Amino acid sequence: MTVSAGSTDILTRLRQEARPSHDALEANEFNQALTAGTISEAATARFLAKLYGFVVPFEEQLRAHSHWFGPEWELERRFRSPLLRQDLPAANSLPLAPNLPPLHTRAQLLGALYVLEGSTLGGQVIARQLAKNGIPTRAYFSGHAEQTGPLWKSFVQLLAAAATPETADEIIASASLTFQRLHQWIEQA
Template sequence: MTVSAGSADVLTRLRQETRPYHDALEANEFNQQLKAGTPTEAAAARFLAKLYGFVVPFEAQLRAHAEEFGPEWELTRRYRASLLHQDLPAAATLPLAPNLPPLHTRAQLLGAMYVLEGSTLGGQVISRQLAKAGIAARAYFSGHAEQTGPLWKSFVGLLAEAATPATTDEIVASAILTFQRLHAWIEQA
């Protein structure tokens, strides 16, 4: 993989510039329960339902633009809405987020993918915390199991390769907006 000039900093910028939004998202009620060691089945189900409402329309947009990505992106392995269907028997009746970030360009999709692919790492942590609390495993949080780390590394490598000086600002802005919109959706009653 050859990283284009100036694009390696996209990863540094994403980590630094999205940190406040990532932290705000993690301050939600469910994550606070996890940190306190007091998660409940009901809270896990509510959190998964909110994720469903965001992930499903995001993946629909990604599928609509799949031709802009080559086979090396392994998009079909990255889709996780089906895992939410496994976790939530009434998933099809759940509301969908009406206010996704714009996902019309490859750069916008890459920024949003950074957030949602990164959540696979957090899902591994959540899965372990639920197990400690005696709460049944959830397919969505377990996600790619032992393949989570390698898939994340593959993603960030491809992202660094795909980013250019002309697209880096748009990728970072999309990631920030994705964190903001996901946070707003999760916090919405």
């Protein structure tokens, strides 16, 4: 797949314009404990439970609008709620986030998908840090294992090809709002 120079602008803009929301999300209590080496299995389980509450309704919305995405997107392969269910035996009784960002247009879904797909890369880092701290590996953080990089690269190429000058602002706004809503949900007691 060839990506034109103009369509690459969406990726640069996403990295730059969504950065403040991304950085705020990464400053959460779990990541601070992880970085400090004070992470526990209980804190990891709480964090995974929060992720479950956000990922499950997001993936339901994506499934409901999957007609906007061709087979090249490999949506089912990208879904990570099964990994969370594997990590959390009582997952079906966990609360779901009531305040997802709007996911009513393809551009909104693309922006949110950028956040969730990007978390597969962060999950790899978290998995290594958990192992370093003696916390058992979690399926969610291991994600797609050795396929994480290739799937991310594929996603980025598809996103760059799908974005247009008319949809770029909406994609970026959705990514920023997704970071913000995920952060609010994780920090909520």
